Amino acid sequence: MTPGAEAELVEELAQHLEDRYRESMSGGADEEDAYQTTVSELDDMYPLAQGIERNQRMARYDAVPAGDSGRGNWLEDGWRDLRYAVRTMWNSPIFVLFAVLTLGLGIGANTTVFTVVNTLILNPLPVENTAELEALAASDMKKSSKSAATYPISYADWKDYQARNEVFRSLAGYTAPRVVTLQESGESGRMFSELVTDNYFLTLGLAPAKGRFFLPEEGVVPGTHAVAVMNYATWQSRFGGAADIVGGTLRLNSIVFTVVGVAPPGFIGVNAVFGPDLWIPAAMAEQFLPNEMHNALSDRSKAVFQALGRRKPGITEAQAQANLSAIASRLAREYPTANEGHTITVRPIREALYGSSMGSSAQMLFASAALLMVVGIVLLIACSNVANLLLARAAARRQEMAVRVAMGASRQRLVRQLLTESVLLGLLSGAVGMFAGYAGLQLLFGTLPGAANFVTPKLDATVFGFALIISVATGFVFGTIPAIQASRASVSEALKEAARTTGRSRRRVTLANSLLVGQVAFSFLLLMTAALFLRSIGRAYQMDPGFQTAHLAVLMTSPGQAGYGKAQTKAFYKEVRERVARIPGVESDSWSSNLPLWARSVSGLQVEGQQPRSQADQIRSIVNIVDAGYFETAGVAIETGREFTNVDREDSAPVAIVNAKVAEDFWPGGNSGSRPLGKRIQIPGENKMRQIVGVARTGNYSTWGEAPQHCVYVPLEQDYSDAMTLYVRSKGSPEEILLPVQHEVRSAAPQVLAVDIRTGSQIIDGGLFQAKVGVGMLSVFGLLALGMESWRIRSISGGGRSGCAWR
Amino acid sequence: MAENLTDPEWKKGSAELLVLSLLEDQARHGYDISKLIQIRSGGALRFHVTSLYPLLHRLEKQGWIEGRWVEKPEQRRRRYYRLTAPGRKALGSKQKSWRDFVAVISRITGIEHA
Numbered sequence: 001m002t003p004g005a006e007a008e009l010v011e012e013l014a015q016h017l018e019d020r021y022r023e024s025m026s027g028g029a030d031e032e033d034a035y036q037t038t039v040s041e042l043d044d045m046y047p048l049a050q051g052i053e054r055n056q057r058m059a060r061y062d063a064v065p066a067g068d069s070g071r072g073n074w075l076e077d078g079w080r081d082l083r084y085a086v087r088t089m090w091n092s093p094i095f096v097l098f099a100v101l102t103l104g105l106g107i108g109a110n111t112t113v114f115t116v117v118n119t120l121i122l123n124p125l126p127v128e129n130t131a132e133l134e135a136l137a138a139s140d141m142k143k144s145s146k147s148a149a150t151y152p153i154s155y156a157d158w159k160d161y162q163a164r165n166e167v168f169r170s171l172a173g174y175t176a177p178r179v180v181t182l183q184e185s186g187e188s189g190r191m192f193s194e195l196v197t198d199n200y201f202l203t204l205g206l207a208p209a210k211g212r213f214f215l216p217e218e219g220v221v222p223g224t225h226a227v228a229v230m231n232y233a234t235w236q237s238r239f240g241g242a243a244d245i246v247g248g249t250l251r252l253n254s255i256v257f258t259v260v261g262v263a264p265p266g267f268i269g270v271n272a273v274f275g276p277d278l279w280i281p282a283a284m285a286e287q288f289l290p291n292e293m294h295n296a297l298s299d300r301s302k303a304v305f306q307a308l309g310r311r312k313p314g315i316t317e318a319q320a321q322a323n324l325s326a327i328a329s330r331l332a333r334e335y336p337t338a339n340e341g342h343t344i345t346v347r348p349i350r351e352a353l354y355g356s357s358m359g360s361s362a363q364m365l366f367a368s369a370a371l372l373m374v375v376g377i378v379l380l381i382a383c384s385n386v387a388n389l390l391l392a393r394a395a396a397r398r399q400e401m402a403v404r405v406a407m408g409a410s411r412q413r414l415v416r417q418l419l420t421e422s423v424l425l426g427l428l429s430g431a432v433g434m435f436a437g438y439a440g441l442q443l444l445f446g447t448l449p450g451a452a453n454f455v456t457p458k459l460d461a462t463v464f465g466f467a468l469i470i471s472v473a474t475g476f477v478f479g480t481i482p483a484i485q486a487s488r489a490s491v492s493e494a495l496k497e498a499a500r501t502t503g504r505s506r507r508r509v510t511l512a513n514s515l516l517v518g519q520v521a522f523s524f525l526l527l528m529t530a531a532l533f534l535r536s537i538g539r540a541y542q543m544d545p546g547f548q549t550a551h552l553a554v555l556m557t558s559p560g561q562a563g564y565g566k567a568q569t570k571a572f573y574k575e576v577r578e579r580v581a582r583i584p585g586v587e588s589d590s591w592s593s594n595l596p597l598w599a600r601s602v603s604g605l606q607v608e609g610q611q612p613r614s615q616a617d618q619i620r621s622i623v624n625i626v627d628a629g630y631f632e633t634a635g636v637a638i639e640t641g642r643e644f645t646n647v648d649r650e651d652s653a654p655v656a657i658v659n660a661k662v663a664e665d666f667w668p669g670g671n672s673g674s675r676p677l678g679k680r681i682q683i684p685g686e687n688k689m690r691q692i693v694g695v696a697r698t699g700n701y702s703t704w705g706e707a708p709q710h711c712v713y714v715p716l717e718q719d720y721s722d723a724m725t726l727y728v729r730s731k732g733s734p735e736e737i738l739l740p741v742q743h744e745v746r747s748a749a750p751q752v753l754a755v756d757i758r759t760g761s762q763i764i765d766g767g768l769f770q771a772k773v774g775v776g777m778l779s780v781f782g783l784l785a786l787g788m789e790s791w792r793i794r795s796i797s798g799g800g801r802s803g804c805a806w807r
Numbered sequence: 808m809a810e811n812l813t814d815p816e817w818k819k820g821s822a823e824l825l826v827l828s829l830l831e832d833q834a835r836h837g838y839d840i841s842k843l844i845q846i847r848s849g850g851a852l853r854f855h856v857t858s859l860y861p862l863l864h865r866l867e868k869q870g871w872i873e874g875r876w877v878e879k880p881e882q883r884r885r886r887y888y889r890l891t892a893p894g895r896k897a898l899g900s901k902q903k904s905w906r907d908f909v910a911v912i913s914r915i916t917g918i919e920h921a
Contacts (some may be wrong), residue, residue, distance in 0.1 A: 008886065009860055009864060011886075012837055012860055012886050013856050013860055015838065015883065015885065016837055016838045016841070016856045016859075016860070017835075017856060019838040020838070040855075041855045041856045041857070042855075042856070043855070044857055044858070045856060048856075048857040048858070048860070048861055113823075191816060
């Protein structure tokens with residue numbers, strides 16, 4: 001007899017007893033008599049026991065052999081339970097398939113979200129003793145709250161903080177990733193690089209994967225050491241992991257750099273999501289920053305650095321803050337023009353990881369906790385579905401259990417055996433879940449372009465442990481109640497129940513129904529939330545950002561990075577405009593220093609006639625340098641006055657156009673439209689007054705749907721920049737002109753980087769990317785939950801048959 | 808009389824013959840077999856589950872009968888047993904030796920077959 005045959009024997013016995021019981025009942029006997037008649041069949045166990053003895057394997061293979069009262073060897077029992085579980089599952093492949101798929105999806109959803117949490121929050125910086133690291137940034141004196149907006153600090157200030165502080169072992173500075181132009185064999189490509197002080201890697205406590213990091217002397221004399229450290233992923237993907245990368249050279253922004261080392265794998269700077277390809281010594285700032293940022297190493301008003309420090313042993317964050325604040329107030333006294341009204345904020349390093357677009361770490365934590373809760377509930381729904389299946393199965397296996405109990409198996413052993421089954425099912429689902437989670441991550445991270453710069457999801461031991469724990473826990477959650485129910489079976493109960501109904505008991509259906517109502521309500525809530533968000537995203541698309549997007553294409557260029565001087569750059573701007581204007585399908589084109597929705601405000605706008613403001617209370621404003629024809633091309637309406645024309649030249653009177661927000665705030669009053677015209681303002685960083693010649697409509701400059709910001713436009717002829725963005729207005733669809741435009745720009749100057757040309761709607765997509773990912777996840781999980789329930793409803797309305805169907 | 812018939816000794820000799828005979832015409836499941844034995848013996852002969860099923864499995868192991876799960880709509884599956892070719896042969900020889908045995912007993916005791 002095979003092991004399966006033995007289980008069948010038990011089934012046959014159970015059926016026989018059930019038949020006997022029913023027949024007695026239908027023959028008119030009362031329950032008690034019927035029971036007695038049936039049980040009398042079991043009076044003489046001797047022949048059966050003899051039969052079992054004759055088949056030795058029965059004792060060896062059976063999970064709960066006759067007469068086992070639970071005193072067996074724990075390990076041996078476990079092994080036996082496991083084999084029995086495998087055998088039982090093998091016999092019900094459809095049930096196993098459904099359970100494993102349902103749970104696998106639930107566990108997969110959890111693994112995906114947990115991996116994101118692990119990557120971005122639990123373990124975002126692959127460096128030692130993260131707790132000792134502090135992020136330093138400038139903030140406004142009057143806002144004492146730690147959540148107040150922070151600003152970069154200047155290089156000169158960083159040097160003072162580094163020299164004067166008594167609380168940090170070392171204090172390093174770094175910038176955000178910036179675009180640089182890589183020139184190779186006549187072509188130009190785009191790379192991202194961060195300027196870092198020479199002690200940056202030392203402060204973080206990293207060791208290079210290859211070569212070395214920066215030497216102290218490479219941070220001293222500006223512009224002398226053209227060296228770079230490469231991102232590991234960049235080395236692998238862009239340079240194929242070339243063995244001779246250290247010592248190799250790269251031509252960046254027309255300067256030849258030597259690669260001296262490769263950063264350790266997984267390190268993308270002090271960034272949670274997007275990092276640079278290269279790190280360059282801060283002393284090379286002059287060669288890297290656009291011309292308006294020149295003198296960034298000495299000019300305290302040009303702040304582009306973030307700082308990070310490693311605390312000395314025994315120093316608390318509060319002590320560090322006190323020490324740094326004292327230095328900040330001294331710096332404010334010594335350099336009032338740049339520093340008055342500013343102080344410095346010392347925060348844990350993780351606060352600096354997410355950048356301004358992703359919010360604080362508290363917000364990230366809240367968002368991930370919410371997502372984890374949602375997927376947790378999805379998994380619970382999956383568990384309850386499988387538990388329900390198990391209950392149905394348990395009903396079908398009730399007689400089997402009853403016979404085992406009658407044969408002397410202890411209840412404890414039965415529960416353990418059934419739990420072994422469900423935990424095994426949980427582990428199997430966990431394996432499927434890991435695959436589902438991996439696929440989910442591929443889907444999520446695969447949408448990001450330029451993979452080398454992006455964080456790679458950390459599928460490490462933590463995630464594996466998490467998946468293992470929730471798999472086992474899942475097994476217990478869905479397995480416990482059915483196991484206890486099934487093991488409670490006594491022969492008489494089982495028979496009575498079997499006589500009453502072949503499927504589930506009324507009590508259980510009621511319980512299942514009330515559970516189900518809650519679940520359906522929950523998934524509808526999820527879907528409704530998702531739908532609401534989706535609607536607001538849809539509305540966002542219809543919203544008017546204050547510029548036209550339907551016929552717009554934009555292309556960033558940095559002729560300065562190609563080594564162009566002022567005259568050459570101006571000639572380039574002119575030639576590009578002429579070439580592009582000749583392309584069929586192009587309505588107009590112009591230049592602007594700002595990319596739509598990427599502008600950042602600067603402080604220090606002065607309005608003539610207004611009290612000069614203290615440094616602490618300066619007017620913040622967007623400054624946009626634009627060429628003639630910009631307003632028409634970008635679709636920004638001029639409400640009053642005129643736009644810039646060819647009469648606004650370098651040597652003509654300085655002019656500016658303000659937006660309606662500036663007009664309302666500084667020249668208020670009904671019908672104030674034309675009042676600003678002729679008034680004078682001074683833009684940050686300039687020392688001459690500009691006359692206002694026009695008022696433009698207020699639009700969105702930094703983010704989609706933002707609160708109105710001040711904006712001042714100045715003509716390109718009067719405020720030269722060596723990095724500008726080309727705006728092209730198409731007659732038809734902007735997609736059609738993308739390639740021709742890119743081609744013309746490259747023909748005008750092959751050395752100038754001209755990649756990543758985008759349409760207006762692609763820019764909006766980018767602006768709404770995070771919201772869309774969030775809504776996408778909510779919808780997927782909501783649909784998953786709903787799908788699980790509708791299947792469950794079918795199995796309930798299918799009634800008692802499910803018990804047999806899933807066997 | 809009834810008590811004598813339920814004596815294990817009696818059954819032991821005849822049980823195999825009874826089961827095989829009942830399966831001669833058609834396949835039956837265990838409960839069917841036990842009921843037929845009970846009915847046809849007028850309640851005098853009864854098999855308990857604890858002896859019937861080990862017997863069925865022993866016969867199956869010997870290759871005389873063959874069990875097979877049959878599923879019918881709206882019903883739980885049941886295991887039906889049918890006679891195999893060796894089983895048919897064994898039944899034949901058992902019937903013959905039983906007839907011989909009865910004939911011998913009859914001749915000795917003078918009891919005529921009813």
